[in-house]
Amino acid sequence: MMASHSLTAAEEAAGGQQLLEVSMGPQHPSTHGVFRMDVTLDGETVVRLKPVFGYLHRNHEKIAEKCSYLGSIPYTDRLDYICSLTNNWAYALTVEKLAGLAAPERAEYIRVILAELTRLINHSCLAGFLLQDMGAAGTPLMYAFREREKILDLFESLTGARMMCDYMRFGGCRCDLPPGWIEQARSVAAHYPAFLDEFEALLTDNEIVRARTEGVGVLGAQLAVNAGITGPMLRASGVNYDIRKVDKYGVYGRFDFRVPLGERGDTFDRYMIRILEMRESLKILQQALRDIPEGPIMDPKARLRNLRPKPGEAYARIEGPKGELGFYVISDGGSNPYRYRIRPPSLINLTILEDLCLGQTIADAVVILGSVDIVLGEVDR
Amino acid sequence: MNGAGIIKGMIETARNLAGSYHDKERLTTVQYPEETLPPVENARTIPFLVYDGGDAAAGLRCTACTICEKECPPQCIYIVKDMAKKPDYLGKMQLHPKVFDIDIAVCMSCGICVEVCPFDAIKMDQVFELSTDDRFGGLLWGIKQLAKPNEYFQKLHRTEASEIDARREQDRRKTQAAAAAKAAVPAPAANLPPPANKGAAA
Helix, strand or coil, X not given: CXXXXXXXXXXXXXXXXXXXXXXXXXXXXXXXXXCEEEEEEECCEEEEEEEECCCCCCCHHHHHHHCCCHHHHHHHHCCCCCCHHHHHHHHHHHHHHHHCCCCCHHHHXXXXXXXXXXXXXXXXXXXXXXXXXHCCCCXXXXXXXXXXXXXXXXXXXXXXXXXXXXXEECCEECCCCCCCHHHHHHHHHHXXXXXXXXXXXXXXXXXXXXXXXXXXXXXXXXXXXXCCCCCHHHHHCCCCCCHHHHCCCCCHHHCCCCCCCCCCCCHHHHHHHHHHHHHHHHHHHHHHHHHCCCCCCECCCCCCCCCCCCCEEEEEEEEECCEEEEEEEEECCCCCCCEEEEECHHHHHHCCHHXXXXXXXXXXHHHHHHHHCXXXXXXXX | CCCHHHHHXXXXXXXXXXXXXXXXXXXXXXXXXXXCCCCCCCXXXXXXXXXXXXXXXXXXXXXXXXXXXXXXXXXXXXXXXXXXXXXXCCCCEEEEEEEEEEECCCCCCCCHHHHHCCCCCEEECCCCCCCCCCCCCCCEXXXXXXXXXXXXXXXXXXXXXXXXXXXXXXXXXXXXXXXXXXXXXXXXXXXXXXXXCCXXXX
């Protein structure tokens, strides 16, 4: 792969060269949904890139302000539709903070287990999609989806749905684990490392993958922090910031796991961070599945209907698979939120797309977008 | 940069290809229209209305309280009350729905109606082959399509249905006992039938 040059649009224009504008998307298969990139090219080099989004805008925040607190939970499933359970958790955590509820210990363990399974799904899918964007048509993605199916089976037998789980409630979880679920989850967690080894044998040392990702789309630590980037993308740039460690929300303080960090902040680091995070997630899963206590799964103070928190505001955040997922809710004492706002990691991680792509080729822009890991349901809301 | 990584990857794909012919673990899909996997017990698609006995019109558990209509996030339920009261399983006079429509094109299968229903009247179905060329009439289901017998509920969600049946049986016995005690005030309490948990065995 050709070494990258750092050219600006002004330099190009001064050189009197002809630029080409390409509109990639919104139906382009590599834009991960209905997303458009207005790319200005000099030859094959990107000199300007404008992300255009909003095609999937569903008015989620306004609908939530007209809906009861309970009624918004199924809508949060549809934000980042690959990770519905972590979305549920972030929202439930916010309303619990607002209404002064606390989930019992068993519910907290169930939440951790489900969140880590969700992280496995998200990171496997991301690696698959990234390779799909590089031109490895199907194979890695299908391997990732094969493993994802096993986790979706777990979700289905617990929550009734494979993707739109709608499972967590304010002050706990909707229903208890069915018989045999823990054993099944243990078996999935026990078999997952073999899949990761297989996946890594397929990809990590592959020369083509290396050539397409190393040194591509480098994100410096300073820019990452200034732009508010969170999640694996920030950690790939070497910044040690994981909300599971910082906030220790839920019962994360009890688990022994490490936070993998990248060195260069390029696309390869972003891929590798996710593989390493999956291995750490498996450690958390094993500990949580071992230690999960018996007991109730709902706060006795919690009421399903007619939740009217006292006037006030709350912001709660979790380490979603894509980054810091936060919900900000203001209550005026009524049965629906006065203001409801989401801090979507996908959208905020997308803001530096142009900085990553400048000077790279258009083929690399596709790979860089893949490594940012966006889901348009969350970007557009 | 000598191609060893690519060869390693190719060996992995070859192992997967060969493995898919003899290893069940590696073969996770079924050929859908010819073969379907049985749904798990908790699986949910769209709601249905439970009725007891053989007659859907007489045995509908729904009392048209409209809690589900109010709580439904996408507002896909439409209820008109029938003001003529009918006795429920405890003999109490209750309202009934004259119209109970669910627009299944709008329903997002969240199951909140089931959670909030105090009468165990609405439950989640597991049907999924619902495509139709009639967008409006074909996807707006009324009582006729929504009402399903309790035996159907038992078949889908065995654990939950058995628990509910046991609870209802207990309630019915308690009401009967209370009525009997009221009718025969001087009778000794020992003659009352105990509130046995009979339904659970079923």
